[in-house]
Amino acid sequence: MFDDMEPLHFKPGDFIFNEGDAPIGVYLISKGKVQIFKTKGGEQISLGERGFNEIFGEMALIDNEDRSASAKALEDTWCYMLSPSAFNKKLQDADPFIRGIVKMLVKSLRTTTETHTTAKAKQKGESKTGNLFGEKK
């Protein structure tokens, strides 16, 4: 599927993107490990790790909002990056079954994100307590 692409290489500690960056695409890890985190008060709060054959940066597919978290390579890592337009091109070439499911999921993600953003904006006006992600670990 990515025969026509060269994977990008990141060294341990390299930032793949930063919180606040404009999103350029979605990533698939072909080798290595990536940490997703947010920075609060100078501290890095991990949101999880991604490894071989896992995807990150998927929100780039649905909105033009800046990255809500950072991604950093934990070891030597190779990733494929697909811009939203390249993604749509791949989707057009995919099996109709796959296309139907991906389209539906992307649509659900968009609806859910909008609902979440609206709820969050409302909440912001009412209360300043609660942690960063609206949930306890």
Add this chain to the structure above:
Amino acid sequence: MIEYMQGLKFHAGYQLFKEGDRPDYVYIICDGTVEISRKRKGKKVVLGKLGKNSVFGEMALIDNKPRSATATTLTETECYVISKEDFEAKIKDLDPFWMGMFRILVTTIRNLDTKIAGE
């Protein structure tokens, strides 16, 4: 792909599955309208209405978790259904990119849903 599918007709107001159910099928609407809803604090919240060519019920089959929402027909509805077994067979040999994409999208949607329910 069609050989996997079975065409079924449902009358209006039929509950195809409800929140918390164990997943059995993926649905593709050939004709009709289906409402997707969730219960929040005892009240029904409509998440969306789906029409012709929409696919639904796929999330629970991708990550093998209970249904996150309820699906009810609003009109007489004709759907193709794909069984859990056939769906699993279909995605087993899938390009890892699409499989990864399915998983991450489902996880992100579920996490957001949980946050919304908590708000």
